[in-house]
Amino acid sequence: MEPGLSSPIPVFLLTGFLGSGKTSLLNRMMVPGGPRTAVIVNEYGDVPIDNDLIEVDGNDMSFAETSTGCICCEPGNDIVSTLSRLSEAMDEGKTGRIERVVIETTGLADPAPIVNQMLLASPYRIAGRLFTLASVITTLDAVRGEATVEERIVGHKQLAFADRIALTKSDLLGHDAAERRSGLDALVARINPGARLIDVQDPLAQPELLLAPGAYAPAGGDIAAWLAAENPIVRAFAPRAKAPVDNLARHSGIYTKSMVMDGLVSPNELLAFIDILRRAAGKRLLRLKGLVALDDDPDRPILVHLVQDIFHPPIRLEAWPSNDRRTRLVLIADGIDETSLEKFLLTLQRKPQRKRA
Ligand SMILES: Nc1nc2c(ncn2[C@@H]2O[C@H](COP(=O)(O)OP(=O)(O)OP(=O)(O)O)[C@@H](O)[C@H]2O)c(=O)[nH]1
Structure with a gap:
């Protein structure tokens, strides 16, 4: 039986701040002979470019779509609408068999509303098809990531919501690489000690394992409060429910x-x-x-x-x-x-x- 009708189709959310290496990692995670994958790239900006830059092997990728406008906050572009469009395309026979979905978010996407929507009704039934959140994979830029996480709440949340982290650009750390690398390890240990981390520049790293089957298991400290802050019912009944940081103005400025x-x-x-x-x-x-x-x-x-x-x-x-x-x-x-x-x-x-x- 086709996946999705009896067993849920796993959805992998690939996130990470602007330019931190999501598309580059996507190209490395998709290896020939892997499960047939629907790749959905969500870009901030009205001229899509990333769709031209995905180089994954044609045998693995049976469907690719690019949407512009942010998946975390743009009406009609949220995760449910995105998966509904995919489900319709599957019904119409446009996709071929789909065994998993990878969604690359914009680099500005706040993972909280996306994860919230997926977890509220997991497995998520859309147009008669079941989807489940398998993992949140976050790219952490070794050069700019620390400052991004400290200065930008979205960067902090992308790291906190990950259950799998891909450290990118460690090859660019320069002469004080060891010291900076231990700073990055300390950052991850403080914000999200439970996540699995690979360094994509490690010759032994196997980026394709980031797409191994699983059930999303967040371990970041602030997750529960952030998810609660997304929930309108919780807001209505407990307006003082504390989110660690007010996240309503997602991309202001x-x-x-x-x-x-x-x-x-x-x-x-x-x-x-x-x-x-x-x-x-x-x-x-x-x-x-x-x-x-x-x-x-x-x-x-x-x-x-x-x-x-x-x-x-x-x-x-x-x-x-x-x-x-x-x-x-x-x-x-x-x-x-x-x-x-x-x-x-x-x-x-x-x-x-x-x-x-
Ligand atoms: N040296 C080095 N460069 C990298 C690495 N990962 C990504 N890059 C470079 O970083 C730049 C941005 O990479 P992308 O993969 O486009 O980043 P992105 O997160 O998809 O970018 P947005 O979609 O715009 O947020 C490109 O020039 C990549 O070649 C890495 O591990 N090492």
Whole structure:
């Protein structure tokens, strides 16, 4: 019998702050010959990019969808609506057999409302199909993660709600790596000592085991209070029920800007653009990612990633990953004047652009 009709389909929630390595980890967790998987990528920003960056083996992935707008707070985009759409697609025969679901949340997603919805009625029956939360997997960026967790409540909650943690970017820790690594271990021990942790840079790590079957078992200290704070009934009857931090304004002050353009830019123009932006905005530019058509070889786009003030080495792709060959940039900013950022984005578009041959 098809999974979901008798036994629930496991749902894995992949979360972690902006740019902490979720999509990179997703590509490594999905190995050939694994269970057939529906991958749903939820992006913050109205121009999806990650769907073009998933490279998992076609045999394993029978369905992939990208949604824009945050799964934790955008009406119609919550976990139930997301799984309902999947269930409908399954009914309509669009997906093939599905044995598990992986949902990559936006890097700003608060896990509390998502987990709350799943746990309130687990196994969750949607359109005659059962889903159950198997795990919350959180990517923790070794370089920026500690500051993110200390300064941003969403970062703290993403770590606290995990039952599986993937430490990313430990290869970038630099000369004081051992000291910084013990700081990260202490952070995890304080916030979520019960979670299983792997370092994705450890040659012996097997990221695919993060998708091993299981039942979500959170051990983070503040979980119960945060879940209670999500529950409208608890709110109504016990308005003083204490959540460790007020989480109602989930993304206040943070906004996203996207740019799509047809023309070509030179590698130097692109690098200068990113460099000026990085210096001027610093950590207030939470994220920039994009695929850019360069004039030296328009058939081979460049993939750029800025995570706060860290510019990851750009990657020249062998070909455009889809039929859309336009330059696409998505920026997520916190506390940067919106008009100034818009004007700066236009400077790239206004450069004398070469047209494709
Ligand atoms: N050196 C190094 N770079 C990494 C590692 N993991 C991810 N990255 C880089 O970090 C950047 C962001 O990675 P993504 O996988 O796109 O991060 P994400 O969490 O999916 O990003 P958002 O969806 O925008 O939140 C890319 O340039 C990756 O190549 C790692 O373990 N080591």
